[in-house]
Amino acid sequence: MLTLTLNRESRTPLQLQIFQFYLQAIQQGDLLRGDKLPSIREQAQVLNVAKITVVMAYDKLMAAGLIKSRHGIGYEVIFTTPVRIPPAHVPMSQGSPPVTPKAAGVSTDVYAEPGRECYCRMGVPDPNAFPWASWRKWNNAPSVLKEQLLTRYHSPNGLFSLREQLVRYLNLSRGINTRAENIIITNGIQEGLSLLSQIFIIHHAVSQQKKCHVVTESPCYSGAWHLFNYYGANITSIAVDNHGLQTDNLPEYETQLCYVTPAHQYPMGSVLSLERRQALLTWAQRVGAYIIEDDYDAVFTYGENHLPALKAMDYHNRVIYMGTFSKTLGPGARLGYLICPDELLPAVQNMKALNNNGSQWLLQQFLAELMQNQVFYTHISKLASSYAARLNQLRDGLSALFPTGKIAGATAGLHLSLRVERHPDTIARLQQRCLQAGIRFDTLADIENGSETAWGKENSDVVMFFGFGGLQIQQINRVLSVLEQALTQPC
Numbered sequence: 001m002l003t004l005t006l007n008r009e010s011r012t013p014l015q016l017q018i019f020q021f022y023l024q025a026i027q028q029g030d031l032l033r034g035d036k037l038p039s040i041r042e043q044a045q046v047l048n049v050a051k052i053t054v055v056m057a058y059d060k061l062m063a064a065g066l067i068k069s070r071h072g073i074g075y076e077v078i079f080t081t082p083v084r085i086p087p088a089h090v091p092m093s094q095g096s097p098p099v100t101p102k103a104a105g106v107s108t109d110v111y112a113e114p115g116r117e118c119y120c121r122m123g124v125p126d127p128n129a130f131p132w133a134s135w136r137k138w139n140n141a142p143s144v145l146k147e148q149l150l151t152r153y154h155s156p157n158g159l160f161s162l163r164e165q166l167v168r169y170l171n172l173s174r175g176i177n178t179r180a181e182n183i184i185i186t187n188g189i190q191e192g193l194s195l196l197s198q199i200f201i202i203h204h205a206v207s208q209q210k211k212c213h214v215v216t217e218s219p220c221y222s223g224a225w226h227l228f229n230y231y232g233a234n235i236t237s238i239a240v241d242n243h244g245l246q247t248d249n250l251p252e253y254e255t256q257l258c259y260v261t262p263a264h265q266y267p268m269g270s271v272l273s274l275e276r277r278q279a280l281l282t283w284a285q286r287v288g289a290y291i292i293e294d295d296y297d298a299v300f301t302y303g304e305n306h307l308p309a310l311k312a313m314d315y316h317n318r319v320i321y322m323g324t325f326s327k328t329l330g331p332g333a334r335l336g337y338l339i340c341p342d343e344l345l346p347a348v349q350n351m352k353a354l355n356n357n358g359s360q361w362l363l364q365q366f367l368a369e370l371m372q373n374q375v376f377y378t379h380i381s382k383l384a385s386s387y388a389a390r391l392n393q394l395r396d397g398l399s400a401l402f403p404t405g406k407i408a409g410a411t412a413g414l415h416l417s418l419r420v421e422r423h424p425d426t427i428a429r430l431q432q433r434c435l436q437a438g439i440r441f442d443t444l445a446d447i448e449n450g451s452e453t454a455w456g457k458e459n460s461d462v463v464m465f466f467g468f469g470g471l472q473i474q475q476i477n478r479v480l481s482v483l484e485q486a487l488t489q490p491c
Contacts, residue, residue, distance in 0.1 A: 002025055002030060002031070004018065004021050004046075004047065006018075006047055006049070014047075014049055014053050015053045015054070015056040015057040015060075016057070016060075018043075018047070018053070018054065018057035019057040019060040019061060022037065022057070022061055022066070022067075023061070023064070023066065026066050026067075026077055026079050026081070027079075027081070028081075029081040031077050032077060032081065033077055033078060033079065033080050033081075034076060034077060035076070035077045036073070036074055036075065036076055036077075037058070037067060037074065037075040037076070037077070039074050039075075040054045040055055040058065058075055061075075065078070065079065066078065066079045067079075102230075104226055104227070104230040105222065105225075105226035105229070105230070105449060106222070106223075106226065117435060117438045117439060117440045118438055118439050118440065118471070118475055118478060118479065119440045119441075119467075119470075120415075120439070120440065120441040120442075120465070120466040120467050120468070120471065120479060121440075121442075121467045121470060122266075122267060122414070122415040122442065122465050122467040123266075123296070123297065123326075123327070123414060123415065123467065123469070124331075124414065124467055124469050124470035125326070125327045125328070125330060125331075125383075125414060125469045125470065126383065126386065126387075126469060126470060127330075127470060129327075129328065129329065129330055129383055130329050130330045130332075130333070131329075131370065131375065131376075131379050134370060134375055134379075135366065138366050138369065138370075139366070145365065146362065146365070149361045149362045149365055150361075150362060153357065153358070154358055154361050155358070156349065156352045156353040156356075156357050156358045157183075157184050157185065157349055157352065158183065158184060158185025158337070158358070158359065158364060159185070159361060159364040159365055159368060160180060161364075161365060161368040161369075161372075162185060162364045162365070162367055162368040162371075163180035163181075163183040163185065163337075164180045164368075165367075165368050165371040165372055166180070166183055166337060166371075167179065167180050167183070168371075169371060169376075170323075170339075173299060174295065174298070174308070174309040174311070174312060175308045175309060175312035176309055176311045176312045176321065176339070177312075178311075178321075178339050181345075182339050182340055182341075182342065182345065183337055183338070183339055183340075184337065184338045184340060184345075184348055184349060184352055185335065185336070185337050185358075185359050185364060186335075186336045186337060186338060186352070186359060187334045187335070187336065187356070187359045187360070188324055188326055188331070188334050188335065188336040189223075189294060189296055189322050189323075189324045189326075189336045190223050190336075191336065191355070191356075191359075192322045192336055192337075192338045193223060193224050193227050193292070193294075193322070194227060194355075195338070195348055195351050195352055195355065196257070196292060196320065196338075196348070197227045197228060197231045197233075198231070198351055199344075199347045199348060199351055200212050200214075200256050200257055200290075201214070201228065201231040201232060201233045201256075202231055202232075203347075204256060205232060211232060211233060211234040212232075212233045212234065212256045212257065213233070213234045213235075213236065213251075213253075213254060213255045213256055213257075214228050214233040214234070214235050214236070214255070214256065214257045214258070214259065215235075215236050215237075215238060215250065215251065215255055215257070215258040215259070215289070216228065216235060216236075216237050216238070216258075216259045216260075216451060217237065217238060217239075217240050217244075217245050217259070217260055217261065217265060217451070218237035218238055218239045218240065218451050218452060218453065218454035218455040219240075219267060219268065219444065219448075219449075219451050219452035219455050220237060220259070220266075220449070220451035220452075221259075221261065221266045221267070221294065222447065222449045222451075224259050224292075224294070225449050225450065225451045226449065228257075228259070229450075233257075236251050236255075237451050237453065237454045238250060238454060239454040239455040239457070239458050239459075240265050240268055240270055240455065241270065241458075242270055242408065243270060243271070243272065243273040243276060244260075244262060244265055244270050244271060244272030244273060244276055245260055245262075245265075245272055245276060245280065246276075247276045247279040247280050247283065248279075250280070250283050251287075252286075252287065253287065254287060254288060255287045255288065255289040256288075256289060256290065257289060257290055257291075257292060258280070258284060258289050258290070258291045258292065259291075259292045259294065260272065260280070260291060260292070260293060260294070260310070261293075261294045261295075261296065262277060262280075262293060262295075262307075262309075262310055263295055263297075263298035263301075263307070263309065263412050263413075264296075264297055264298055264409060264411070264412040264413035265409075266294070266296065267415070267417060267444070267447065267463075267465055268408055268409070268417050268455075268463070269408035269409020269410075269413065269415065269416060269417040270408050270409070271307065271411055271412070272307075272310075273307075274307055277307065277308075277310055277313060278313070280310070281310065281313060281314060281316070281318060281319075284318040284319075285316050285318060289318070290318055290319070290320055290341075290344075291310060291314075291318055291319045291320065292320050292322060293309065293310045293311055293319050293320065293321050293322060294322045295309060295321065295322060295323050296322075296323075296324055296326075296327070296413075297327045297412065297413040297414050298412055298413070299323075299327065299328060299380060299384075300327065300380075300383070300384050300387050300412060300413060300414065301384075301411065301412045302384075302387075302388050302391060302410065302411055302412065303410075303411055306411075309321065311339060317341035317342065317343070318341075319339075319341075320338060320339065320340055320341065320344065321338065321339035322336065322337070322338055322339075323336060323337050323339075324336040324337075325367065327414060327469070328376075328379070328380050328383065329367070333360070333363055333367075334359065334360060335359065335360055335363060335364065335367065387414065387468070387469060389473065390468040390469075390471065390472075390473060390476055391410060391416070391468055393468075393473055393476050393477070394416060394466060394468045394476050394479075394480070395407055395410050395416060397476070397477075397479075397480035397483075398416065398418055398466065398480070398483075401480065401483055401484055401487060402418060402420055404420070404421065405418050405419060405420045406418070406419040406420075406461075407419075414467055414468060414469030414470075415465055415466060415467040415468065415469070416465070416466050416468070417463055417464070417465055417466075418463070418464045418465075418466065419459075419461040419462070419463050419464075420461060420462050420464070421460075421461055421462075422462055423462075424443075424445065424462050426462075427443060427462045427464065428443075430483075430486050430487065431443065433485075433486035433489060434482050434483060434486050437482045437485070437486070438482070439478070439479050439482040439483070441464055441465060441466055441479075442464070442465045443462060443463060443464050443465070444462070444463040444465075445462075447465075466479070
C-alpha cells in the first residue's frame with residue numbers, strides 16, 4: 001500500500017508534491033497499468049488539502065500520459081513500465097570488446113568554437129545577414145501551405161518551388177543553364193560532398209574492387225579532404241598558384257572525381273584562369289572524371305571581368321555544381337544544393353533519401369518566395385555592397401602594413417590570404433601578440449590537414465588568412481590597429 005505524505009514546510013507546492021509522488025511510483029513500477037488512483041474526494045480528505053489541489057496534480061499526470069480518467073471508474077494508470085532485464089553475465093575470458101571506429105577529421109577552421117576575441121574567421125558571413133524582417137513577416141502570416149510543410153513528408157530532392165527559383169537565380173548570377181529536375185537541395189555543401197563521397201568512393205570500392213581516384217587542390221578545404229580520406233579514396237593533390245589549380249600537373253590516368261573551388265580557391269583565394277578552366281574540362285573528358293565545382297562564396301564578386309562558372313562552360317555534363325545559402329542567409333539555415341548531370345540523378349536522389357529524406361522544407365519555401373518576390377536579390381545586393389567596403393578597408397590596411405606581402409582573394413568571397421616572406425616563428429609571435437590584444441587570425445599551419453603538402457614543396461612563404469564577412473568596419477579597423485602595434489614590437 002502506497003503512502004503519500006506531504007511536507008507542508010517545503011517550498012514545493014502541494015499539488016506538485018502529489019504529482020511527483022505518483023510520477024515516481026509509476027516510473028518505478030510501484031503502480032502498474034490498470035491500477036487505480038484514489039478519487040479526488042478521497043485523496044483530498046486523506047491529505048487534508050483542497051480538492052482543486054488534487055485536481056491540478058491529476059491533470060499534470062494526465063497531461064504527461066501517465067493516467068486517464070474513465071467515467072464511472074475513476075483515475076487509472078495507463079503507462080506501461082519498461083521491462084528491465086538483468087544483464088547476462090559473460091565471463092571476461094569469453095567476451096570481445098566492440099570495434100571502435102576511427103574518428104573522421106573535421107574542419108577546425110569552419111567549426112571552431114567562438115571565443116571572446118575578435119576572430120577574422122574565414123567563410124563566416126555577417127551575423128546580421130539573415131533577413132529577419134522578411135522572415136518574421138512571412139512566418140507570422142497564417143498559411144495552410146506552411147502547416148503542410150511541417151506536418152507532411154515532401155520530396156527528398158527539395159521543394160520544386162525553390163528548385164524552380166534556383167534555375168533563374170543561377171542563370172542570372174552564374175550563367176548556368178539547368179533544369180529544376182537536376183537540382184537537389186542539401187543540408188549545406190557538406191552534405192552534398194558526403195552524398196557524392198558515398199556514391200563514388202564507396203560504390204567504386206565495392207563494385208570495382210579498387211580505390212576511387214580523386215584529385216584535389218593543394219591546399220584543399222578540410223571538409224572535402226577529410227571526407228575523401230575517411231571513405232578511403234586514393235587522392236592526388238595538385239598545388240595551386242596565382243591562377244588556381246595547376247592543370248598542367250593533372251594525372252593522365254583514370255580518375256573518378258576532381259574537387260575544385262575555381263571562383264575563390266579555398267583557402268588561398270586565387271581564381272582559376274579561363275585557360276585552365278578549359279584545360280580542366282578537356283582533361284575530365286579525357287580521363288573519364290566528374291568535376292565537383294564548389295562555388296561556396298562566388299555570389300559575392302568584386303570588380304569586373306568575372307569568369308563564368310565551370311558549369312556554365314560544361315557542354316559534356318562533366319561538372320557537378322555545388323552552391324550554398326550559408327553565406328547569404330547564414331550557416332544556421334543549412335541550405336545548399338547540387339546540380340547533377342542526368343546520369344547521376346537516380347544515385348544522388350536515392351542516397352539523399354536514405355540519408356535524411358529531405359532538408360528544411362519550411363525554410364526552403366521561405367527562400368523560394370523571397371526569391372520570387374525579388375527580395376532575395378535586393379538582400380544579396382546590399383550584402384555585396386557592404387562586403388566590398390569591408391574588403392577594401394582590410395586590403396588597403398594589410399597592404400600598408402605588409403608592403404612586400406602578396407594579397408589574394410580580393411575578387412570574390414569573404415576572406416583574403418596574405419603571403420609573407422617571414423620565418424614562421426616570427427608570424428607565430430605576431431599571432432600571439434594579437435591574441436593577447438583580443439584579435440585572432442589563422443595561418444596555413446593552423447588549418448593544415450595534409451592537403452597542403454604539394455603546395456609546400458613549391459612554396460616557403462607563410463600564409464595568413466583574414467576573413468572579413470563577420471566583422472564590421474570598426475572591427476576591421478581595430479584588427480589593423482592591433483596588427484600595427486604588434487608589428488612595431490621588437491622580435
